[in-house]
Amino acid sequence: MKELVSKIQQIVLSTSRADDFELWISFSDSYDARFAQNAISHHMSGQNLSVFYKAVIDQKVASSTVNQYDEETIKNLVYNTEELAKINQPDPEYAETLSKKAYPQVNNMIPETVALSPEKVIDIIKTSIEFSKEKGTLLSGIFSKSQETFFYLTKNGFEGTYETCSFDFSMTMKKEECETKISVSGKDFTKFDLQKELNRLFEQFSALSKPVQMEPETINVILRPQAVANLVMFLGWILDRRMADDGITPFKGQIGKAFFGEKFSISTLAEDDSMTIYPFTSDAVLKAIDWVKNGVINSLPMSRSYAKMIGDEAGQMLNMYIPGEDISEEDMMKMAGRGLIINNLWYIRPNDMRTADFTGMTRDGVLYFENGEVKHSVNNFRFNEKLHEITHRILALGESLICENTIKVPSFLIKDFNFVDKTNF
């Protein structure tokens, strides 16, 4: 691989006539076994190598990607991209590429994850389906494994590489109207305990029997970490400095102010044993940043070009972390008195960006609790909520757990969550 990368880099360096350029070479090896209704439905594997080249000539920018890498293709990639750049309009917001600098050395490669074979994956799926059949349920899900290597080079002298490996396993257990899902993802397969996950799935499923119909209302909720992760992904999207300054989102003029609730903080981590860490992007080298600390916005992520425009530092919302308070679900239920436990949220979309007003639905099971105890499961609900306002109503936070491989968040106990509609299931 290194020889091939070196060869591609040499071709680009000897062919390029651009004032500035960036070159990404990425190699991926992926494997996915998808199953539904107790049988494998799709089963895929393959490798790919892609080469991305971005050229700048007289402040005019163009980029191209190819996934063939013979000498002629790479020379054509460089030539054609530069020809495209020449006939483009100049970009008044162009910013120079990264210059030579050190970046964090990360350890994303776990040998046991890399060595995970298709036969082992099929064993895991087979065992899981057998477990499901014993319980009289249907199981659907996917087991994915991927390994990627990235090489990055700029004309300004930055040269970097990193590797990642990860596995993702999700299972949806269903019987009649009861259905629930758990997901496990990470870079370290040695920490995966199938029996523990199956027990967790069945426990979550069993809690949903005999659902009771309930009307939508404003009610206290405990959002479990997966639900929080889904909500926070949207918050991560709108927490952008340019969108704020342009007045697209509600964060204009709020830097340095307590715009969020006091219990809410969100950071980018530069190191964590459980997360896949991306040490750099085209915009910046990874740095630990507290974007929001105890409700106060310290900074917002921004691109390299916007950072240059406003004289600030570029940064991206990677390796997202929300610190928790390690408060147990039992204690949260006692604090809330009456409310709902939400396993997951689904189909979250903005109603209005300026006010960060979002809608979405509950999924994978909703539990009703009263006097500190779960009483029964209920139907699903639709919510409409302003994301930042929710953080002002956080009463307690649980332990931060890894979700989606690059997000680490706790459960939230939120006061008066606004449900506006319901389903009959």
Added chain:
Amino acid sequence: MKYLEMAMEKAVQLGADYADIRIQKTTSESIYLQNFSVKESNQNVLYGYGIRIMKDGAWGFAHSNIFTDEALVKTVQKAFETAKLSALVKNGAGLRLANEKSYDATYRTPFKIDPFNIPLKEKAELFMEINRRMLNYKEIKKAVTFFNAQKDEKLYASTLGTRLDINTLYINPMVTAYAMTDTDTQSRTFDEGGRNTGWEWLEDLNLLEKSKYIAEEAIMKVHADEIGEEKRRSLILDPNHLGLTMHESVGHPTELDRVLGWEADFAGISFATPEKLGNYQYGSKIVNFVGDNTLEGGLATAGFDDDGVPGQKWHIIKDGILKEYGTTRETAPIIGLDYSRGCNRATHYYDQPINRIPNLYLLPGKEELSPAQLINDTEDGVYIQGRGSFSIDQHRVNFQFGGDFFWEIKDGKLIRPLKKVLYRSNNPEFWNACDAICDKRFWQPFGVVNCGKGQPGQRGRMTHGAAPARFRNIRVGGSK
């Protein structure tokens, strides 16, 4: 190409019950301008092949971007080994493929001007001018133009003997103006969602002229009133808006793989289960939905799907009754059908095909009826244009939609623009509330180029269409 034959021979030699190969080159271009900055001008070429093998009722799929004899043979072997592993985890005898003939055919998207032959400078200048015209308005603080073109060149062979040579081409322009005041920001977008055609469509659209209306309506919207408390009203929905509504509430629930639970872990399942076929009142009697992968300009029109099944036209809902699904060769036999409707499509060469929504549209009303007459006949309602927020549950029953522009209707007249309007409804309430559809003179297509589905995720393309239609007694209000 020799690789087609080599792959099929190797698959048969290994003992495959069925195999196909798709050699696919996807060339795409995207240009994104924010005000006067060209944020993206990108051309990509993805070239490779995917081999799908069925063995003992189970699938194996492998892909590669290396075009050598050795790599091809290895990829066939990998697909075969993968299928054998899949067969260890199947239900009964596993999957069976619906009958299909073999074909030797060529398909080309009809177009006059190849968008890839229009110089980037010319495109960027046009989009810059569109943004300039919108930014001439004082309250327009942000103007965005996005353009995307893509051609897919596919060679396909299957062990049925089918040999296909398919080239498709689509373009998709989108223009947005953001109007801002001290207290609010609202946008207005031109977005017809893309079409299988050439640059001539963009010339016909005259976006320079349209940019004026986009900017003016964005300004009108930012100064508009909110609707107030939710109450039941009439809705008149334009074709562009209805395209998204039908996509989510009719298109997805009638994909047979969802009905069968194949998407249970991710995109969800469907309330429209097989026992409802032929008897379920999905909509009122004037509601007729047609699946049509022969539609001219349709984004799912490609001659054949990735099962090698030819494009077809069929009723999914007829006179309000659920009649049929969008099916594939692997899903159709599970509900006792021995033919597929040709809805199996993959996005890139490295994707295994999945059951997709076909081009799906609402037939126009049979009686002569114009949008003006429809508005004139409505006492209390909202006219929604374009698409906005959209969210639906995983069974495709309960949904909430916004829009891009709104007019309040009182006593047969459009009395004032509105903003932040949302409506909430569900299946089957919504389509049964449809009491009027304008006639065929007002029917328009609307494309979707980014339908997310599958694990790993794929982005599908299809076209919807409708004439403006009215829905009675729907909950319409704001966010609370």
